[in-house]
Amino acid sequence: MERAYRLIISCPDQIGIVAAVSDFIAGHRGWITEAHHYTDPASQWFFMRYVVRAESLPFGIDELQRLFTPVAERFGMQWRVHDTGVRKRVVLLASRQAHCLSDLLYRWRSGEMAMDIPCVLSNHDDLRGYVQWHGLRYCHFPVDPARKVDHFRAVEQALAETAPDLIVLARYMQILPEPICARYPGRIINIHHSFLPSFVGARPYHQASARGVKLIGATCHYVTAELDAGPIIEQDVVRVGHHNTVEDMIRLGKDVEKQVLARGLRFHLEDRVLLHGNKTIVFA
Amino acid sequence: MERAYRLIISCPDQIGIVAAVSDFIAGHRGWITEAHHYTDPASQWFFMRYVVRAESLPFGIDELQRLFTPVAERFGMQWRVHDTGVRKRVVLLASRQAHCLSDLLYRWRSGEMAMDIPCVLSNHDDLRGYVQWHGLRYCHFPVDPARKVDHFRAVEQALAETAPDLIVLARYMQILPEPICARYPGRIINIHHSFLPSFVGARPYHQASARGVKLIGATCHYVTAELDAGPIIEQDVVRVGHHNTVEDMIRLGKDVEKQVLARGLRFHLEDRVLLHGNKTIVFA
């Protein structure tokens, strides 16, 4: 993939935003390869994602940011530029189940997913060998149910040391304390094993089986202080029937979970997800 | 479709049920064209659906029932036989929206759906012309919000007079009073415009939009006294995105609603749905 800059903008909608941004890019002979914009009709808030070939511009990212600042200020933009040559640092948190972690590590080692993985954290030691085979660091912080605080302190410190751009809860079965959630707003992604808002909380496949639903699903969302209530990035479902036991649902659900997490994570890594209150704009 | 008898059985699971039933059918030279059975592992309850060509048996349905009774008694069966030559009588209840009603009437008049429609009931007069063009009876019982009881009394009486095998709420926007629900257990089908158990009650598409889900759905279920909580027959979903307004969701949802209702109704008409507590066995 050729090096590019991704320009991500949101601001109150006004006439002339697209003209100003595209004038700016064209004025510097920038070559736009992807362009999305959208205005939320209720809030009249504008969202934009432009991808510009790095080599088409006569300057680097610092100069791009300096020169674009007056345009941004004119429209009161929240904005950022990402250089696709700089990989995001993603810390993975897991527990014992390997399906999501294995899937993400495959996508990472095959080059399908552009990210660096400073370490994998877990409350169990089960996945150490597999992770270390990949040449990745594995940190095992056991959970003492009577003193969970120790676990979370260790997690918090490890996160602080690795300075992650993103934290992915890849079937990490613990509920992150509020201070950790607050420290990384819009930067913690979880995969929940139900089609939210159905079946919040523990054992969603048991809940689904008890209710007799005909489809089960998974939801990739940003983590907020309220359990399973953060902005949804991606969801999908799979058909089940009366003959499927809870064990079947758990097995079938794993395939949906890993697909949905991978899609959601990819959207985030490519700067396709813009937050808007408790909802997401996904320029897929 | 060739005339057939559908034998529907449920009972506690025991060794020898299938042998006894298939011995009985084979002993009379009956030709089985479809066969399903299933045992719920939790309750150890057994469910069975056999379809036998009518002409392969040397007797009619009365004699079939008489001769099968000892077999049924031996295993403590709840059972029934349906003659596919006798169409079920289905009363449709609608309001103003035509999408589900139009879809069902197309399936009825094209012969795709085997049922008789003694009448269509509605709290509005909008769909009268369309229904009457089909040669069907249309009953308009307006709702006075201050005296809903009058409407429901009229509905209840009309239902009693038509002696329906099944009542279909085809986007009838009223909540049926408990006594009507109780009078037709397992014989009232509703289409709810959400992927239950998400978004129970009013304006589910508004709820879905507010939550920012990435798929919306519809649920066909039996009506019980508790709102939107009855046994689910069929569900499906369609993908939506940030750019879809509530109006878009309503439009996209209509296509899912009519498909899901048609599939659920068809399952019921073909005696493929067996109730098991608050869940369904669907021999699709």
Next chain:
Amino acid sequence: MERAYRLIISCPDQIGIVAAVSDFIAGHRGWITEAHHYTDPASQWFFMRYVVRAESLPFGIDELQRLFTPVAERFGMQWRVHDTGVRKRVVLLASRQAHCLSDLLYRWRSGEMAMDIPCVLSNHDDLRGYVQWHGLRYCHFPVDPARKVDHFRAVEQALAETAPDLIVLARYMQILPEPICARYPGRIINIHHSFLPSFVGARPYHQASARGVKLIGATCHYVTAELDAGPIIEQDVVRVGHHNTVEDMIRLGKDVEKQVLARGLRFHLEDRVLLHGNKTIVFA
């Protein structure tokens, strides 16, 4: 839906197109409600669709076209502007099967699909009553297999008289002669009852059954002189199994056919489909 102008553009990709167009719109204080653009990387051809609120501009469509012409000429654009206040004239061709026609007429009479229907043409008289109930003109041109030319001459003349913007083959079972295809390039839509390019030609469900596929589908495409080979607008599939007969496939396929045709037609009516050789850009 508020009145709007849809500006549809394609041209060789160059730096500055988006800037020029958005400058033009912003310079006249136009309010853009939808915007899509895309460059095909192989051909370096650029495609654009802008929707602008009519009332936000200080002039009507004629002045808009006059003023935009220099911009268009600068970039060598193929372009057009559609006024959403002017409904497209759509002639429907059908045969005996009613599922697609009924579905389209429901969407038309409910206001879901913005089009005028000058007439419905058919080689059979079966659907006359249903069509006429809608207040629409019905033209029955029988096909004499020995002299099909008479039928097509009548069709061609009726089309010429109605001056349609679009012709929809809603399960019209005849193959249109090449001269008619040539007269309405990009303006004839067909629904083919297979997932093209599988099962071109006659009896695709029989072909699908013989091959033992596990999904069957439908394809909405523009008609060209080569049978079932025109640019694809939309496709979808439904799962089938060994237990599904050809008759089941025909029934299940109908639901996919009408959905796919409705979606494809809607894309066309909203000017979302841009032709690019034998492929389509669909700004959905």
Next chain:
Amino acid sequence: MERAYRLIISCPDQIGIVAAVSDFIAGHRGWITEAHHYTDPASQWFFMRYVVRAESLPFGIDELQRLFTPVAERFGMQWRVHDTGVRKRVVLLASRQAHCLSDLLYRWRSGEMAMDIPCVLSNHDDLRGYVQWHGLRYCHFPVDPARKVDHFRAVEQALAETAPDLIVLARYMQILPEPICARYPGRIINIHHSFLPSFVGARPYHQASARGVKLIGATCHYVTAELDAGPIIEQDVVRVGHHNTVEDMIRLGKDVEKQVLARGLRFHLEDRVLLHGNKTIVFA
């Protein structure tokens, strides 16, 4: 999973088959946990799959086979019994691409997929380290394009030595010579990266892109001497659009390929797939 015997039967349809089989099982107090049967209406051929708890029977598999033989002979059955306690031996053939192989190895090592893997064969050495980390044998047989025969002789010999129950082509990019195909009828599974019968042969995603389809798919099928024409076990699709390059399709397709292969393989491992000419009965 509790140990069970799977009884797989096919024979000409006759009255009394189910009665005879279920009598036999019930007569020995066997506990049936799954039961499927189906008669193909065109050929009047009967197919059956029964799963019986091993511990419910008073004897082992040898005695079961001995006692059932007279029943089987009476109806001219082709039949076999599988003991779930005996894992199938599955040889995997791969090339350079890891997605299907990684997926299968995850399912194997997590215990989701019950099989033994005597070895992985490949024409490249790329995946050796990954395979060997799992403690599995890796055989690298390079392909000299001028002397492919050497490669296939090595493959054939390695297969013969491992005596596999099943051979899985997990994106092995070579076409197996006819003698190998003939030696393992119904025992070689391939994953083809298109929705067959569309896009047979090489570079199906390039073909799909050139045709402009709106869905791409994958097909799991048994290998026969005719390329990509064997009986289909499972298929699925994923949506694509004009903005998806061939590279995108390859990436999106990988997710479908591995899912479809895993489902098809699982069906085979659980003896759910019965061959019927060039079609499959899948008791899913």
